[in-house]
Amino acid sequence: MKGYISQEEIVRISEKADIVEIVSRYVNLKKSGKNYRGLCPFHSEKTPSFFVNPEKQIFHCFGCGTGGDIFKFLMKIENITFPEAVEKIGKEVGIEINFQKKKVSNKEKDEIIKANEFATKKYLELIFSSQGKIAFEYLYSRNFDENSIKNFSLGYAPYEKNFLIKKIEEEGLNKEIFIKAGLISDDGEKDIFRNRIMFPIMNWNGDIIGFGGRAIEDNIMPKYLNTKENLTFNKSRALYGLYWAKDSIKEKNYAIIVEGYFDVLKLFINNIKNVVAPMGTALTEGHLNILKRYTERILLVFDSDSAGINASIRNLENILKNNFEVKLCPLPTGFDPDKFIDEFGSEPFLKLLNNSQNFIDFMINVESKNFDIESPRGKSLFVKEISKLVSIIPDEIERNEYVKYLAEKTNVEKEIVKKYIDEVMDLEEKEIKYKSEKKDIKTNAEIYLLKILLNNQEYIKEVIENKEELTERIKKVIEVIEKLLKKNIKPSISNLISSIDDEQLTNLISNLSIEEEVPFTDEKKRRVFEDCLRRVKEMALREKLKKMKREIATRGKEYSEKELEEIQTILYQLKGGR
Ligand SMILES: [Zn+2]
Numbered sequence: 021m022k023g024y025i026s027q028e029e030i031v032r033i034s035e036k037a038d039i040v041e042i043v044s045r046y047v048n049l050k051k052s053g054k055n056y057r058g059l060c061p062f063h064s065e066k067t068p069s070f071f072v073n074p075e076k077q078i079f080h081c082f083g084c085g086t087g088g089d090i091f092k093f094l095m096k097i098e099n100i101t102f103p104e105a106v107e108k109i110g111k112e113v114g115i116e117i118n119f120q121k122k123k124v125s126n127k128e129k130d131e132i133i134k135a136n137e138f139a140t141k142k143y144l145e146l147i148f149s150s151q152g153k154i155a156f157e158y159l160y161s162r163n164f165d166e167n168s169i170k171n172f173s174l175g176y177a178p179y180e181k182n183f184l185i186k187k188i189e190e191e192g193l194n195k196e197i198f199i200k201a202g203l204i205s206d207d208g209e210k211d212i213f214r215n216r217i218m219f220p221i222m223n224w225n226g227d228i229i230g231f232g233g234r235a236i237e238d239n240i241m242p243k244y245l246n247t248k249e250n251l252t253f254n255k256s257r258a259l260y261g262l263y264w265a266k267d268s269i270k271e272k273n274y275a276i277i278v279e280g281y282f283d284v285l286k287l288f289i290n291n292i293k294n295v296v297a298p299m300g301t302a303l304t305e306g307h308l309n310i311l312k313r314y315t316e317r318i319l320l321v322f323d324s325d326s327a328g329i330n331a332s333i334r335n336l337e338n339i340l341k342n343n344f345e346v347k348l349c350p351l352p353t354g355f356d357p358d359k360f361i362d363e364f365g366s367e368p369f370l371k372l373l374n375n376s377q378n379f380i381d382f383m384i385n386v387e388s389k390n391f392d393i394e395s396p397r398g399k400s401l402f403v404k405e406i407s408k409l410v411s412i413i414p415d416e417i418e419r420n421e422y423v424k425y426l427a428e429k430t431n432v433e434k435e436i437v438k439k440y441i442d443e444v445m446d447l448e449e450k451e452i453k454y455k456s457e458k459k460d461i462k463t464n465a466e467i468y469l470l471k472i473l474l475n476n477q478e479y480i481k482e483v484i485e486n487k488e489e490l491t492e493r494i495k496k497v498i499e500v501i502e503k504l505l506k507k508n509i510k511p512s513i514s515n516l517i518s519s520i521d522d523e524q525l526t527n528l529i530s531n532l533s534i535e536e537e538v539p540f541t542d543e544k545k546r547r548v549f550e551d552c553l554r555r556v557k558e559m560a561l562r563e564k565l566k567k568m569k570r571e572i573a574t575r576g577k578e579y580s581e582k583e584l585e586e587i588q589t590i591l592y593q594l595k596g597g598r
Pocket of ligand 1 (some may be wrong): 081
């Protein structure tokens with residue numbers, strides 16, 4: 021990591037760069053009204069729904085919803101990080117970047133990471149004490165010795181109700197942050213993880229962002245417990261083993277995906293280091309985006325029981341959609357990599373890896389059992405089922421290669437397969453269009469307010485004044501605008517996008533700003549604006565009410581006097597008496 025770049029420099033670079041020129045290197049763009057239009061490089065489509073707006077310096081795809089500024093485009097298409105994208109464009113426009121040592125860091129995030137580090141240390145210490153004997157013996161029985169326990173910082177959270185809490189109190193640490201880290205209960209009286217083997221989970225940077233805990237006794241539910249979502253931990257982005265695996269993934273240029281913690285560790289111990297596991301979920305787009313920094317090739321290893329097969333097919337869709345090359349390695353039924361290596365050793369495992377299949381061969385294997393391929397009808401359904409997966413591949417040349425391969429393998433004429441895939445893609449595009457029309461944004465005051473705000477900067481001041489009464493989403497945008505203004509930076513759409521670290525929100529912003537605006541008169545616009553503002557305030561009140569109710573429900577206690585009063589005020593305001 022080179023360091024961080026100041027906001028001012030980012031703005032200077034983006035002002036000098038031309039998004040149309042840069043996108044044109046990857047996408048064939050044609051002028052269309054105020055915008056340029058082309059085939060989206062991020063999803064497969066036949067009619068263009070990808071727009072670039074030179075005036076606002078943003079892009080947006082109405083097919084897959086991806087959007088953003090010039091940096092975001094480069095990050096996605098080149099699989100690079102934000103600083104790398106800024107540096108790259110900076111070089112082109114002749115601005116050299118002054119990397120700063122340390123970003124003004126997010127204090128709470130850092131504190132949660134420190135709390136996790138503290139817990140890791142205590143859980144690890146315990147495993148080598150007499151109280152932790154049960155955990156040590158358990159791990160030993162699964163072929164993990166003292167060295168591997170230490171190397172991977174495995175730990176033991178004992179059955180005791182407040183083991184960690186006592187340690188926190190002994191050292192006089194602040195309980196609040198341990199509650200936020202999801203390590204102790206909200207009332208600060210109970211440990212969350214108990215009688216479990218603890219696996220600290222690190223991000224790419226080596227920070228401990230959360231834990232996975234496996235029950236020591238098989239009858240305890242859930243068998244696996246993860247840290248609940250918080251500032252640092254997000255299950256759909258966390259990959260177990262990534263910190264140790266990333267160099268090897270880069271070097272070998274592929275990532276092995278397995279299911280469990282023990283699988284990752286067992287492979288590691290056997291010197292197969294390019295391996296990671298999602299946290300008990302399917303591979304999400306978040307996981308894939310992170311992996312893309314290191315490779316574009318994935319090898320899925322899984323138990324070939326029906327659950328394993330089905331999970332792999334689900335993963336396949338996402339993997340193909342995100343432009344990865346993929347191979348599959350089914351293990352014999354009833355075996356995961358951990359168990360397989362324990363039983364047969366690592367040599368036979370490597371042999372299996374070397375014999376992994378491409379996804380067409382895998383699907384032919386799977387689907388030939390589901391259809392009667394001897395009958396014409398059965399064969400047609402069989403080929404169509406596999407074709408659907410092929411249609412997901414965004415790159416046309418690559419897709420065509422798979423069409424050829426599938427036709428050859430199933431002995432169907434290539435043109436026929438291709439025709440069917442084209443049909444599937446047309447249907448898919450129609451459906452996307454239908455869905456986006458259905459989600460008519462005019463119906464939502466919050467989104468409409470955001471749209472007016474983004475396209476008419478004269479309303480900014482007024483919205484800032486009302487900030488405290490608005491919804492979380494609008495507040496987030498307003499706070500970024502304020503920050504920019506404080507630094508004397510114009511809160512243009514592209515500056516806004518490069519300052520917001522929330523992909524859903526930046527996609528929404530690019531969407532709203534690239535759409536043609538309804539040509540209202542100033543007077544009409546004013547009325548719409550005020551109406552939206554009022555309705556968003558109502559939304560915010562309801563949002564607040566819901567949040568309070570949720571908090572009280574999870575706390576499991578009665579309302580306090582103060583809370584009751586607050587709820588009554590909100591209800592009164594919602595009725596229109598302000
Ligand atoms: Zn797209």
